[in-house]
Amino acid sequence: MNKKGKGEKSERILDVAEELFALHGYDGVTMRQISTGAQVDVALANYHFGKKLDVFYAVFNRRAALLSDTRRELLLKSQQDATEKPQTLEQIIAAFLLPLKFAQETGDPGWKNYMALLAYVMTSPIWSKKLMKDNFDKRVVEFIEALKLAFPKAKEEDIHWCYHYVSGALALTLAQTGRIDRLSGGLCLSADFDAAYDRMIPFVAAGFREVCGGK
Amino acid sequence: MNKKGKGEKSERILDVAEELFALHGYDGVTMRQISTGAQVDVALANYHFGKKLDVFYAVFNRRAALLSDTRRELLLKSQQDATEKPQTLEQIIAAFLLPLKFAQETGDPGWKNYMALLAYVMTSPIWSKKLMKDNFDKRVVEFIEALKLAFPKAKEEDIHWCYHYVSGALALTLAQTGRIDRLSGGLCLSADFDAAYDRMIPFVAAGFREVCGGK
DNA sequence: CACTATATTCAACAAGTGTTGAATTGGCAA
DNA sequence: TTGCCAATTCAACACTTGTTGAATATAGTG
Numbered sequence: 001m002n003k004k005g006k007g008e009k010s011e012r013i014l015d016v017a018e019e020l021f022a023l024h025g026y027d028g029v030t031m032r033q034i035s036t037g038a039q040v041d042v043a044l045a046n047y048h049f050g051k052k053l054d055v056f057y058a059v060f061n062r063r064a065a066l067l068s069d070t071r072r073e074l075l076l077k078s079q080q081d082a083t084e085k086p087q088t089l090e091q092i093i094a095a096f097l098l099p100l101k102f103a104q105e106t107g108d109p110g111w112k113n114y115m116a117l118l119a120y121v122m123t124s125p126i127w128s129k130k131l132m133k134d135n136f137d138k139r140v141v142e143f144i145e146a147l148k149l150a151f152p153k154a155k156e157e158d159i160h161w162c163y164h165y166v167s168g169a170l171a172l173t174l175a176q177t178g179r180i181d182r183l184s185g186g187l188c189l190s191a192d193f194d195a196a197y198d199r200m201i202p203f204v205a206a207g208f209r210e211v212c213g214g215k
Numbered sequence: 216m217n218k219k220g221k222g223e224k225s226e227r228i229l230d231v232a233e234e235l236f237a238l239h240g241y242d243g244v245t246m247r248q249i250s251t252g253a254q255v256d257v258a259l260a261n262y263h264f265g266k267k268l269d270v271f272y273a274v275f276n277r278r279a280a281l282l283s284d285t286r287r288e289l290l291l292k293s294q295q296d297a298t299e300k301p302q303t304l305e306q307i308i309a310a311f312l313l314p315l316k317f318a319q320e321t322g323d324p325g326w327k328n329y330m331a332l333l334a335y336v337m338t339s340p341i342w343s344k345k346l347m348k349d350n351f352d353k354r355v356v357e358f359i360e361a362l363k364l365a366f367p368k369a370k371e372e373d374i375h376w377c378y379h380y381v382s383g384a385l386a387l388t389l390a391q392t393g394r395i396d397r398l399s400g401g402l403c404l405s406a407d408f409d410a411a412y413d414r415m416i417p418f419v420a421a422g423f424r425e426v427c428g429g430k
Numbered sequence: 431c432a433c434t435a436t437a438t439t440c441a442a443c444a445a446g447t448g449t450t451g452a453a454t455t456g457g458c459a460a
Numbered sequence: 461t462t463g464c465c466a467a468t469t470c471a472a473c474a475c476t477t478g479t480t481g482a483a484t485a486t487a488g489t490g
Contacts, residue, residue: 003260007437023340031478040229046479048437116340125238125267125331128392160399161414165384167394172383177343179382183355184375199376203422208443210421211414222467246448256469261449263467 010048010116015110017045018059022116026056026127032080059123063114064135068098072139075146088150089100090207096143097170097197104193112176112191119175122167147208154212162211166204173200225263230325232260233274234426237331241271241342265301272346275336278318278329285314287354290361301364304420312385312412319408327391327406334390337382340399362423369427377426381419390413 016037016085020029031052035042074095078087092138103111121127140163146160188195231252235244246267250257264270289310293302318326336342355378362374391405403410 002324007440025242025339026282027238027240030476032476037314042478043440043480044438052478074327102316119338122394123334123340123387123392124240125390125392128394129397130393133397137398144398157399157410158414160395160403161411162418163398163401164387164395164411165415165418168384168387169380171387172338172379175338175340177338177342179337179347180375180379182348183352183359183373183378187372188375188379195372196376196379198427199373200380202382202425203377204418206421207418210417226467245446247446257448258450259468259472267448 009038009044010038013040013045013048013055014059014062017055018062018110018117019113021059022120025120025124029057036160059114060117060131061135065100067103068136068139070102071095072142074098075142078147087146089147089150089208090201091153091167092143092146092150093201093208096166097200098215100170100174101197115174116176118127119171122171123175148213149207151212151215158212162204162208165207169204173197198212224255224259228255228260228263229274229277232270233277233325233332233351234328236271237328237335240335240339243429246270274329275332275346276350278326282314282318283351283354284312285317287357289313290357294361302361304362304365304423305416307358307361307365308381308416308420308423311381312415314414315385315389316408330389334386334418338390347378362427364402366423366427367385373427377419377423380422384415388412 001009007056013034017029017034020033020037031045032042034045034055038045045052045055049058049113075092078091078095100115104115144159144163147152147163151159173190173196175191178190180188228249232244232249235248235252246260247257249260249270251391260267260270290307293306293310315330320331336346346424358375361376362378363369363371388405388408388411393405395403396405
């Protein structure tokens with residue numbers, strides 16, 4: 001038996017819920033769709049997690065800490081390895097973005113769904129307020145502090161807005177809407193996270209330097 | 216009587232639906248919430264627009280063309296006014312972003328809701344496919360063509376990815392999640408579109424030049 | 431074996447869902 | 461007035477929703 005007393009059906013429920021919530025949003029998914037997809041009775045999700053809202057929270061929380069912690073590790077590591085006094089801007093941005101790329105490379109298809117779910121939460125006025133604060137904000141302020149050190153002369157508002165643009169570019173990438181596939185005629189693929197992140201880092205780094213001060 | 220045979224109650228339905236859909240998404244809104252908000256019988260929305268899905272489409276289409284057309288106007292105007300052969304990168308980006316700023320400045324509170332709805336559609340894998348193609352894609356390819364002229368040596372994929380980042384930064388701004396308000400401690404405001412666009416243009420312009428080739 | 435706790439299913443409820451056909455209103459033309 | 465058509469409401473339908481208490485299965489322990 002599992003250590004936490006929850007079997008494999010319990011995780012199948014979360015996996016299916018993750019996929020469905022990412023695709024249709026919270027209200028677009030029914031408990032019966034989840035239980036059918038997990039080949040499980042409709043009452044089982046309630047037994048394990050509580051109400052529908054708790055299922056949603058369980059799905060979101062399952063991978064949130066892992067993602068946020070990896071960000072912290074990379075940020076601290078780059079601070080230690082840095083030869084220069086403050087770490088470079090590219091290092092900060094990479095520490096922020098690469099954990100998502102790494103998660104994708106694990107091969108676990110659940111991460112792909114979770115990223116779309118994360119984009120859904122990030123761009124929703126309601127869920128953003130409820131979920132981002134507890135799971136991500138504490139680590140995000142560490143990044144903003146690092147950015148302040150990298151741009152000591154910059155106005156604080158400029159740094160916040162620039163971070164906001166990075167967050168937006170990231171969110172749309174995570175959403176995997178397939179729009180870039182259509183607009184580019186198949187030249188670019190939403191699923192190609194390597195291509196997305198490799199260009200995103202120099203793109204936003206240049207934007208930061210332009211807005212937040214020279215050098 | 217109205218020219219199209221639809222009275223003011225008809226528009227009140229669209230206004231309320233616009234606000235609710237922007238906040239809760241398609242499945243998070245019921246016909247009764249809409250009709251109650253519009254102080255109208257629940258059957259009236261069906262009479263005017265058809266099914267619930269048609270109400271959603273009516274809301275989205277109402278302002279889509281106006282927005283897309285203004286983009287085209289600004290782009291053509293900047294092409295004519297340009298002294299240099301190809302217009303500057305900043306002019307292209309401004310033509311893409313400013314129509315949203317202008318719409319905001321009309322004072323019509325409906326635009327604020329519509330922008331959040333637009334962000335919801337842009338970041339949704341499902342709605343993006345169904346709605347963006349018919350309403351925006353034709354004009355977007357014109358912008359990408361203009362960008363190709365501005366960066367004749369750039370690889371086509373780079374241009375598409377950079378446009379993708381702009382689109383993401385814009386989407387998160389339109390969403391008005393209030394997250395930047397919280398992270399900045401009230402220093403930046405989601406509702407302050409002036410602040411958002413004034414910095415977004417130099418930010419993404421610098422990113423384009425970095426990724427898509429010098430100069 | 432029996433006992434127990436957990437995991438899972440069964441069956442059903444009350445409330446809410448989108449949708450529709452019939453009935454009612456209101457204004458305008460003949 | 462009468463007739464007519466669009467706008468609006470009324471009332472109800474069949475169906476789906478989340479949730480729950482009881483019943484059953486399962487597995488580990490003594």
